[in-house]
Amino acid sequence: MKALRLYLWLVLIQVRSQMQYRVGFLLETLSVALGSIISFVTLALVLQKFEGIAGWSLGEVAFLFALVELSFGLMDMIFSGFDPDYFAAHTRQGTLDQYLLRPVSLTLQIFGSQFILRRLGRIFQGTLILVYAVQLVNIEWTVGKILYLPLVIAGMVLFFGGLFMLGATITFWTVERIEAVNILTYGGTELMSYPMTIYQDWMRRFFTYIVPAIFLNYYPSLYFLDRPDPFNMPFVVRFIAPVVGLGVFLAAYVFWRFGVRYYQSTGS
Amino acid sequence: MFFGASEFDITKAQAHNDATKRLSQVVIRVHDLHKYFQVPIRQRGRFSALRSLLVRRHRLVKAVNGVSFQIGRGELVGYLGPNGAGKSTTIKMLTGLLVPTHGEISVNGRIPWKQREEHVKSLGAVFGFRSTLWWDLPVIESLELLRYIYDVPLARFKDNLREFRKILEMDAFINTPVRSLSLGQRVRADVCAALLHDPSLLFLDEPTIGLDVVAKERIRQFILHANRQRGTTVLLTTHDLSDVEKMCQRVMIIDRGKLLYDGQLESLRQRFGGKRELVVELVDEEDQISIEGAIVTSRQGAQVMFQFDRDQISASELIQRISSNYRIRDLSVREPDLEATIRRIYEQRLLEDAV
Amino acid sequence: MRVYWEIAKRALSRQLTYRTATLAGLATNFYFGLLRAAVMAALYGARAQVDGISLQAAITYTGLAQSLIAVISLLGWFEVMRSINKGEISSDLLRPIGYFKFWLAQDLGKAAAQLALRGIPLMLGYALFFDILLPQTLWHWLAVFLALGLAVLLSFSWRFLVNLVGFWVTDATSIGRVVYIFSWFLSGFLMPLRFFPDWFVRLCYLTPFPHTINTIVEIYLGVLTPGQMLRALLLQLAWFVGLTLACSWVLRRGIRHLVIQGG
Numbered sequence: 001m002k003a004l005r006l007y008l009w010l011v012l013i014q015v016r017s018q019m020q021y022r023v024g025f026l027l028e029t030l031s032v033a034l035g036s037i038i039s040f041v042t043l044a045l046v047l048q049k050f051e052g053i054a055g056w057s058l059g060e061v062a063f064l065f066a067l068v069e070l071s072f073g074l075m076d077m078i079f080s081g082f083d084p085d086y087f088a089a090h091t092r093q094g095t096l097d098q099y100l101l102r103p104v105s106l107t108l109q110i111f112g113s114q115f116i117l118r119r120l121g122r123i124f125q126g127t128l129i130l131v132y133a134v135q136l137v138n139i140e141w142t143v144g145k146i147l148y149l150p151l152v153i154a155g156m157v158l159f160f161g162g163l164f165m166l167g168a169t170i171t172f173w174t175v176e177r178i179e180a181v182n183i184l185t186y187g188g189t190e191l192m193s194y195p196m197t198i199y200q201d202w203m204r205r206f207f208t209y210i211v212p213a214i215f216l217n218y219y220p221s222l223y224f225l226d227r228p229d230p231f232n233m234p235f236v237v238r239f240i241a242p243v244v245g246l247g248v249f250l251a252a253y254v255f256w257r258f259g260v261r262y263y264q265s266t267g268s
Numbered sequence: 269m270f271f272g273a274s275e276f277d278i279t280k281a282q283a284h285n286d287a288t289k290r291l292s293q294v295v296i297r298v299h300d301l302h303k304y305f306q307v308p309i310r311q312r313g314r315f316s317a318l319r320s321l322l323v324r325r326h327r328l329v330k331a332v333n334g335v336s337f338q339i340g341r342g343e344l345v346g347y348l349g350p351n352g353a354g355k356s357t358t359i360k361m362l363t364g365l366l367v368p369t370h371g372e373i374s375v376n377g378r379i380p381w382k383q384r385e386e387h388v389k390s391l392g393a394v395f396g397f398r399s400t401l402w403w404d405l406p407v408i409e410s411l412e413l414l415r416y417i418y419d420v421p422l423a424r425f426k427d428n429l430r431e432f433r434k435i436l437e438m439d440a441f442i443n444t445p446v447r448s449l450s451l452g453q454r455v456r457a458d459v460c461a462a463l464l465h466d467p468s469l470l471f472l473d474e475p476t477i478g479l480d481v482v483a484k485e486r487i488r489q490f491i492l493h494a495n496r497q498r499g500t501t502v503l504l505t506t507h508d509l510s511d512v513e514k515m516c517q518r519v520m521i522i523d524r525g526k527l528l529y530d531g532q533l534e535s536l537r538q539r540f541g542g543k544r545e546l547v548v549e550l551v552d553e554e555d556q557i558s559i560e561g562a563i564v565t566s567r568q569g570a571q572v573m574f575q576f577d578r579d580q581i582s583a584s585e586l587i588q589r590i591s592s593n594y595r596i597r598d599l600s601v602r603e604p605d606l607e608a609t610i611r612r613i614y615e616q617r618l619l620e621d622a623v
Numbered sequence: 624m625r626v627y628w629e630i631a632k633r634a635l636s637r638q639l640t641y642r643t644a645t646l647a648g649l650a651t652n653f654y655f656g657l658l659r660a661a662v663m664a665a666l667y668g669a670r671a672q673v674d675g676i677s678l679q680a681a682i683t684y685t686g687l688a689q690s691l692i693a694v695i696s697l698l699g700w701f702e703v704m705r706s707i708n709k710g711e712i713s714s715d716l717l718r719p720i721g722y723f724k725f726w727l728a729q730d731l732g733k734a735a736a737q738l739a740l741r742g743i744p745l746m747l748g749y750a751l752f753f754d755i756l757l758p759q760t761l762w763h764w765l766a767v768f769l770a771l772g773l774a775v776l777l778s779f780s781w782r783f784l785v786n787l788v789g790f791w792v793t794d795a796t797s798i799g800r801v802v803y804i805f806s807w808f809l810s811g812f813l814m815p816l817r818f819f820p821d822w823f824v825r826l827c828y829l830t831p832f833p834h835t836i837n838t839i840v841e842i843y844l845g846v847l848t849p850g851q852m853l854r855a856l857l858l859q860l861a862w863f864v865g866l867t868l869a870c871s872w873v874l875r876r877g878i879r880h881l882v883i884q885g886g
Contacts, residue, residue: 009413017404027797034804042813049818050666050673098400100365103389104417179647183654190658198665203657264381265367266305 003108010112018117025118033121036069040129043193056195059136064221065193066133070126071156072189073119075164078157080114084167088177096263106260107253110168137225145224148239152220155245159216160185162245162252169252169259184211192217197230204231215244293341295469295501296362301371303332303357331357333525334371341468344495344502346516346533348509350614354525355505359471362503363393376468389418392462392500396474399458401446407457408442411464418465425464432460435490452483459487463494470494472504476511488514509606523614540609545602546574546586551595559589570597626720627728634732638740645740652689652745659685660753674817680844681815683756686749687840688812690742694734694771695778695835697812699803701796702726704789707877716878723870727779734775759845766842766852773859774835780866781806781831787870790877805830811837817846831862 018025043065047058056064080086087110090096099109139145167181188211196204196218207213215237222229223238306326332354339345349355360366361373364380364387373380380387393400401410415425433439436456441449449457455475462470472491476484492515494500506512512519512533519536521529529536546562550570557564561581562574576586583601590596638645660682667678676684692698703726706712716722749755758764785802789795807813809832816824816837827833838855841847847855 006416009416013402013405013409013413020404021794024794024797027801031797031800031804034801038804038808039813042808045819045823046666046814050668050670053662054665054668095398097360097365097395098398100384101363101388101391101393101400102417103385105385176643179644180650183651187651187654187658190655194662194665199658199661203661261367264365 011115014115028118029121036125062133066130073122075157075160077119079161079164080116081110082164082168084177087168088171151242155241158245158249162249165252172259296339297374299372301335305329342499346512346519347505349522391469392467393471396477549598630728631732634729635736638736656689690745693737693741703786704795707789777863
């Protein structure tokens, strides 16, 4: 309980100090939203011209796209403190020490150390496109689908959050942030915006068995859109998104704890 | 060595006496502490980047190499050493930020890094050049947040804050965001924050670095206040020896990972201070000046500087000898300054075998 | 002139020292290239050609676009505005060299390093994965490199102009970010502009951006007639000259502003 209150307090501080630079905040929110809109408009124009991709209509691809955008935007805001770009500064400058000197969990403090509100731009944008996509494809909503949708989003937040945590932890060893992690995070959102059938087999296998991205957006979307599974996996894999997300997050968390212990044994 | 055997015995006995007194209430116990770092060696020559990617060669740096000491409740100890001597590494291990390679640490009966959250509840820390406060928050709000983090009862918090605000003269900037504070104000706020939860232990790493004389003095007064009135045990690293002279009775000197000295400041001065100086201004300019038991090191008109050894001759006896031969207008005795003393210790490694 | 050559050389060798960053950047570009190529193949499906671009050409395009972003610094550049905001500009202005040329020399050195370390290796890597197209004649090769050079110059002038906002706005990076988003969209970095509706392409060509990536791509793929090629190169040159003139005008006003307001 205390932890939750403290977290909210720390987040509130972040939000308040970001609101102090109002023009900058608005412009940055705008730029984030704009980037997301432009990617989508490009996609929409091209899909219209080519009449869909791999048998998926514009609306269906927009659904995939929006779900990832929305989830990644949420994650990017909540996990801002673990964003390797920001976190690398901690390991480089040794500012982690000040958190370790306080009698509160380090993980909680890192969560509370950054809360980038301008990511709202992306969340807002994702929601808008999701609404548009749902209009286009006429999803047959059932109770199951309505209940499952937030769980899928939560699963993706945990999945991408885990990747952020992984990227942050690696900086304990490398000091500099590793740009290659961006392949999984930012590259992951791009990958997950399209039906998985378009990728070569080795790539799809990688994102099934090594980094299980396929279960987070593609398979749940097959369920929402009532599409058949071209890869003939068991039906149940449409519903494991939250479990997979949680699993990735927990694995990353264990690695993070290990990294913190390593940091304490080597110092900066 | 240049000091007499009798005096050596006295300091030793005194140190022993202090030690037994302290042992009854030891709060920090460090035994045979080691901390080694693996530092990668930069390779040169062709394909050096590729080679260092494949095979990393390392050099073992022994930052702390077999240090033992004990600190009793209520002591105020200065921890000195040149850059890279191992001071910060020791402090980091004591605060639980670093895990030792080898050796034992117990602080308040706990092993710092094993019970980090419990451990840091009972300590305060100030790292001079780095603030632990929230950049965009007014000082008072940072302090209130810390009250929540450390579970300080409200009444206690209010009492402490009232007291600290007065001594540190914080009223003028208590509502100012930390980012707009001057360095002196920021350090004062940080020191205040470090003590609000009544820690039994206070670690200060270069608390006065970069401050002006007035701000330094205020910080020192506050540290002394905390130490004397509240019985807070203080361990302080500094480069500024006037910090040590004004606050500490006991000093520990570390260099290249080894403890060179641990004892009273006064006996350090006596043992390694070297020769004292007497500056005399004579009424008349003399051509030839010589006094038994002292040598003339410089002359400027009527002003003459003598150097003498306190074991050979006392200051009063020397003055007597001079005044019986020459007419004196003014005089002053100069203690060897601490900085030179400590420099001598580093340079000549005088204490390596003594500890 | 010699001093600028030295500055450019320094900038180049500095880039060469960031080896791990370069390698990581290369990997990222390559990954995104693979993704876009897969998307392209799926979009084409059974189609042989769309708007005069074959699937092979479209896949070559995805590689080109990824090779070019680092060379042309398309994702944004904020150094000058940061130097203005921090006040470092005052000491830069004390140097007996032109401020614009000083930064241009650095940018050219950086671009050369990016071409050698990221642009060319990426295309070579692409050639291993895909059956990519190459420019058809020697003239095309020459035109490609000429267009690339002009694109770097043009992109620099544009970015420099954006950076000069720093004279009047204290935290100009947020403005820069908004502006740069438009430039990568309109440059043809996300998709070949030919795929978009005509009215939209015409709109794009009212801005300098298509003259960076899209022009190079179209010359490389050989979809332009010799006359169109010449016209494209001349347009690049015209934009570069125009933007550079604009830079020098704004820079003069900015410095006057700085002198009067006192940084």
